Amino acid sequence: MANFAVAKTNDVKPGQMKSFAVNGKRVLIANWEGTFFATQDLCTHDNGTLADGELVDGEIECPRHGGRFDLKTGAVTALPPMFPIKTFPVKTEGDHIVVALE
Ligand code: FES
Numbered sequence: 001m002a003n004f005a006v007a008k009t010n011d012v013k014p015g016q017m018k019s020f021a022v023n024g025k026r027v028l029i030a031n032w033e034g035t036f037f038a039t040q041d042l043c044t045h046d047n048g049t050l051a052d053g054e055l056v057d058g059e060i061e062c063p064r065h066g067g068r069f070d071l072k073t074g075a076v077t078a079l080p081p082m083f084p085i086k087t088f089p090v091k092t093e094g095d096h097i098v099v100a101l102e
Contacts, residue, residue, distance in 0.1 A: 005096040019051035023101055032058055037071040038090040038099045045081040
């Protein structure tokens with residue numbers, strides 16, 4: 001695992017999620033009620049980006065077919081996806097959002 005400063009805390013406002021390129025991967029940073037979460041930015045259903053979807057009740061809703069994933073665990077909470085998304089440890093250091101990636 002290595003830590004990467006992905007964005008600044010004010011880049012992702014509460015209720016927002018954005019995609020960032022980190023070490024050759026797309027990482028989704030979500031701000032749910034002031035807490036940051038990090039996941040892969042790739043839906044396991046049909047490889048769509050999740051960044052243009054919605055944050056609903058602590059879940060990511062995919063913009064393509066409405067599949068949902070739990071922000072904390074990456075577990076599928078609404079079909080059609082069959083497989084979870086990866087989640088990554090995230091913390092803030094000063095005004096930076098820092099994500100640990102493999
Ligand atoms: S690509 Fe995400 S639900 Fe289909």
